[in-house]
Amino acid sequence: MGVLRYTPAGAPVVEGKLSHRSQCLEAGIARNVECDFAFLLIGPQAALFAALPLGTQLVCAGFVARRSRHSSAPVLHITRFDVKDN
């Protein structure tokens, strides 16, 4: 996870990498799913998010956009997250 930074207008931003682990059904058969996602979070929650210890398990919602005009790599823009207590 990157350090908290700010947009020129002053909104906090945090970006980094999320690791996803789950089991999903694929054509009727359960399988393990693992993947990594670049993520970005802008707004008041960013400070809270940046303070989470690495390894915290989260449920995130948001949308995917490409990184820039020059890169089609997807970035998950988190608009909502919940810390999973276990």
Next chain:
Amino acid sequence: MAAIVRVALPLPLPRLFDYSAPQALNEHLGRRVRVPWGRSEALGLIWEIAEHSEVAPEKLRAILALEGEQPALPADWRALVEFTGSYYHAALGEVAALAAPGGSWPAPRLVDRLPNWLSITPAGRDALPGLAARLVTRRLLARLEQDGPQALRDLLSEASGTDAKLAELMERGWVEAAPFVTGERPDLTPDQAAVLEAVPASGYAPFLLHGITGSGKTEIYLRLVERALAAGRQALVLVPEIALTPQLAARFESRFPRARIVLQHSGVAEGARARGFFAALGGHADLVLGTRLAVFTPLPRLALIVVDEEHDASFKQQEGVRYSARDLAILRASRAGVPIVLGSATPALESWQHARSKRYRLLSLARRAVPGARLPEVRLIDLNRHAAREGLSEPLLAALTQNLAAGRQSLVFLNRRGYAPVLACAACGWVSRCDHCSANRVLHLAERSLRCHHCGAAAPVPAACPGCGNQDIRGYGRGTQRIEEMLQQRFPQARILRLDRDSVRSARDLEQSVAAVRAHAVDILVGTQMLAKGHDFPQLTLVGVLNADASLHSADYRAPERLFAQLVQVAGRAGRAGEPGSVLVQTQFPQHPLFASLLRHDYPGFAAAQLAERRAAGFPPFAYHALLAADDPQMQTALDWLTAARALAGTPEWVNLFDPVPMRMTRLANRERAQLLVESPARRRLQEFLEVWVRGLYALTTPRTLRWHLDVDPAEI
């Protein structure tokens, strides 16, 4: 019989205006006059007196009144104004309005005519015992007798503020101007002594003083001024805008404690400027120290002109009357028959060429004045080998670390203020273009604003990209604010001071900052050209130059000259006292010949190469330029007008007219700009052509929305 006076009014029209006057005497020439203008009134100067007017008698109006009690502006002053008007093809009335003080002119005061310091005469000494003890005059004389020469302002407070008593003492011959003295003077180096010896006390003689940074040029100026003042004459010292600091004025004041020194620059209030102007005109001021407009100060007892940093662009006015104060100063010196010294570490190539062709005599100061002080070692950092992170390469960071550890001061030079030169959106490609200019608005993070450095328009930083709504927009490239931030992160314990036009708003700000640097309350300075000139920071030993490459490949033929001058100036800040200094220049083009000259501190070599290029390309100083510029909301209108102007010229002999083209900075403040370059191998031929052509331009059909101006000897094309 009523006479006709022809009045110069402050209007952009190339003519005088006729009025009738009850009487017009030659002594009225150069007097200020109030005249009717349309339904209101205007102030002008009586320029000519005539018996007849072309204006029909029933349309001829009468002047309202002679204005004020100040003396008439003298013939040599009017001649200088006329020359300026004719050489730069500007309206006489506009030049006169620029050259004379504006606003209401203060009435002459007795105190302005009194010497700055007074002493008692033998006659005063004889008269003293006979005066009644209660008399103010006796108190004044007694003080002068007991304590020796006194400053006028101290005597005034003794006389409870009234100047009449002192004027009376002067009139009776009981007091006189105190003898000229100088403050403490450093010993001259042999080089300095030789330079001084070369400059004669009188007679027109132009000199180019090429002195490396820290070689003691200012001391030469002080000694030359001293010579003029000691002989009871006046001196004029012109300096660039940026260099006229309170420190410089204080240096002259402490050297000449009894002299009346007048400051003339745009920061002086109108009333004070007028007082100084008339003090000079009356011969009561000894030294006029000022920026370009000071070249018009009348000086009846002039004995010397000095132009410091003569290469500086600020000597050329860039709007209104586009005159060059340096060139007018040369003319003034030749007309007044006095020596003139143009000083610089990097003379303008025009001046250098004059020195090579023996029109000016070259004087050199090739060593630093402080014993043991040497020019700094200049090294290049090849950015192709040492990638810069956030604008700063590892070798430069290492040098900064080392200098910081040694307790010495460093300067990081970057000629770009703001945080980042552009704000852009990576998602959709939006950039912060100025609505009014063909330029980007600069991100100023401290103020959270986007500002156009060309037209001044400013807006808050948008919360999200105006094109697509993305909030994660960013500043690209680096300005001084960003470098300051980066250095502060890298060196958290260092005291960092940023000096640019955003952090320094006034002369007082600059004074405080400079004082802080000199008091070593600062470890690292980050700044623009504001701190490149003139300042003497004895503890500064390291200079890092960040974006020298920006103007290496500019289309402007003067760009290398300006870059070299700037690098020499900024490098010259290092190691001025005994400690050796070093300069690190980051560049992607270490093989560029400009750097080879810079590393060797070889201005003559650089100038020779540049002059060879200019000769081959037929550029100034081997050709003479005039630039006709037009601007309009529509580019086509501007181009069409210039095309008509070009057609008007026909195909003159000796003069070459280029095609009208859009300017490099095409759009400025909602105006589309185009230009037409006129070139000639001979100054006189160009002038002959312009005289006829400009008259035609005034008669040309001109759309109401279009504005045009002519720039003779333009600084940029």
